[in-house]
Amino acid sequence: APRLRRILAGVDPHILHVRHHSLLRISSTLLWRNKLPLVVSVSTPPAPGPLPLPERHTRAVFAVNDPLAEELVSRHGVPRSLLTIIRDATFVDENLPAEEEKGNPVVGFMGRLERDRGIQRIPGVARRVLERFPQAEFMVVGEGKEDVKLRRWIRIAGLSSKVHVAPPAIDYRKILSGFRLLFSPARKEGLGIFSLEAMAVGKPVVAAAVEGVFANIKDGMTGLLAEPENEEDMAAKILELLERPGMARALGENARELVKAEFNLEAFSKEMDQAYKLALAPV
Template identity: 30%
Template sequence: MIVLHTESSLGWGGQENRTLNEMLGLRELGHTALIICQPGARLGARAREAGFPVFETPMRLAIDLPAILGLRRIMAHVRPDVVNTHSGRDTQLAGMAARSLMRRPCIVRTRHLALPITSRFTYSVLPDHVVAVSHHVARALASAGIPAERISTVHTGIDLTRYVAPAGGGTLRAELGLPENAPLVGTVAILRRKKGHAELLEAIPAVLARFPDTHFVFAGDGPQRANLERRIAELQLGAYVHLLGLRRDVVNVLASLDLFVLPTHQEALGTAFVEAGAMGLAAIGSRVDGVPEVIDDGKTGLLVPVHDPPTLAEAIIALLADPARRRALGEAAREKVRQRFSRLAMVAGMLDVYESLIETR
C-alpha cells in the first residue's frame, strides 16, 4: 500500500509526532509512506532524517491554485492508494487535488484536536473518512453533524521499544546539580497557556510546604516562556523550578522523574500521558476531553479539575507521600499503554480504515 500524508503545519507537536510514528509503523510492515509538507516544516526535516521521501510545496491559503496544482502533480507521480491529511489547509488543498485525479486515491482526514471544527466541508465532503485520535474527538465530530458511520477512532500510539530507562537511570538530577534523593516532578509539553503550566506553578508553594526538597522541571518551549519566568520570579521559585527548554531526550527526562504532572485545559487525547505511562510513571492530569481515556483515575494516575491549583497540589502531595501507591499506579499505567497505545496498535487501526475504504471502492 502507498500512503501519502499531507501536513501544512510548520511546527512540531503531538500531531506531527503521530504522523511520523504512523509512517515508521507502515514502513515496518512493508508499506510505502511519503509526505508532502511546506518548505521549512519540522515534520519534513524529521521525516527526511528517518529516510522517507519528502515533497515540499507552499500552501499559503485555503484556496491556493498553485498549491493544488503542485499537490496534484505529486499525487499523479506517486499514485498513492490513500491520501491522509492532517490540518485544515492541507485537507482543503490536498482534498481538491486528489478529487481531480482520474485515478483518485481514498482520502482520509485525521482529526487531532479537541476544538470545535471550523469547516464541515473539510470533514463531510472532501474526505472519504475521518479518523479521530480519541473517542472524545469522535463524539465531538458527530455532534457537529459529521455522519457517525464516516468516523473511526484510532488512538495515538507510540513506539514502546524507545521507552526504556537508560542504564543507571535518568541524568537530570546530575545535570541540574540536585541531590539523588530529591523528589523530582515534571512535565513535557509545549509552553502554551492551555497546557496548564501556570496552574502548576500556583500549586508548587503548597507542595514545597509539605516536601521542601522537591524540584520541578518543565521540558518544552513555547510562547508562554517569558510569562512563566516572570511568575517563577514573583513566587520566588527560581531555585525549585527548572525550565529545560526543548529536549530531544524525552526518555531520559521521563526516566529521571518520580511523578508526571500536566494540568492541561484541553487535550484531544494526551500523548504526553501515554509516554509517561510507557516509562512506568504515575501521572496527574485534568479531567477533561480525551485525558480520561488514558488516565484511569485512581488506577493509573489521578485526575483533577481544570484550573484548580489547590486540588492539584493535594494530588501531588498525596502521591509524593505514598511511594508504594505511586509505583503501583505507574506499573498499571505501563500495562495499559502496552495493551492499548502502542504504535503497532495504532498502525493496525489505521490499516483497517485504509483497507476498508479501498475494498469498498
C-alpha cells in the first residue's frame, strides 16, 4: 500500500480498478485518501465469506461468466445491481509460427500452486500417464503456498525425473507453445486465463469439467473434459492426446480460432470502456 500511494501521488486517477479481489483490503487506504470510485474484477471464485467491498466507493464488480456472478451473489453477498459480465480476453498472434515439438511430448500445467487448482492430483495423474506413455514429461509452471508440498509429493511418488516444477516466467507463451497440451485439474474455475493463453497459441486443454470452463473448452472440439477429482479419467484424456498427435493439433487449431472469434481484445476493450463510463457516471 505505501508503494501504491507513492505512485498515485504523482498522478490524478479518475477510477481505481482492482484487478483481483484478493487486493481489496490493500486498496482500502487508497480509496480513503483519494475518494476514488472503485471497480473490481473477479476471475476466480473467492474464499468463503462476504467479499470485502467498500460500500461507499464500489461502483461495479466484473465477473468473467454467469456462474461466477451467481456465486458472488449467493455466497459472497455481492449486490446483483453491481455485477457486470466481462469475459477475459487475449490476443492471437497471426505471425506466430506453429511450434514444432522438440524431444518428448510435454504435458503442461500453469497457474497458482494451491489445492483449489487441483495440484494434489498432478502426481497421481502423471503416474498413470507415464505407466502407459513413459516418453512423456510433465512441466508445472507456477508458485504458491503448496509449492513445497507438491515437490514432496512428486519426490515420494518417484517422479522427480519426469515431473518438473518451475517458477512463473515472463515469456509464458513460449513455454505454452512447447507443450503438447495444457492440463487443468482445478476444482473450481472462473474462466481460466492460462487455458485461454494456451488456446491462443494453438494448444488443446484437458480440464476438469467444473463450472467456468465450458465457455472456452468445448469437449472434443477445443479440448477434452474429464470427471472432476477422477485421476484415472484425467489420465485417460491426456493419454488420448499424447497417443493421437493429429487429434491434439486439430483441437489446438479449433481452440485458436475460438479465441480469435469469442475472446478477442477488441470486444473486451469496448465492454470495459462502457463499464468505466457507467462507473464514473454520477450516482
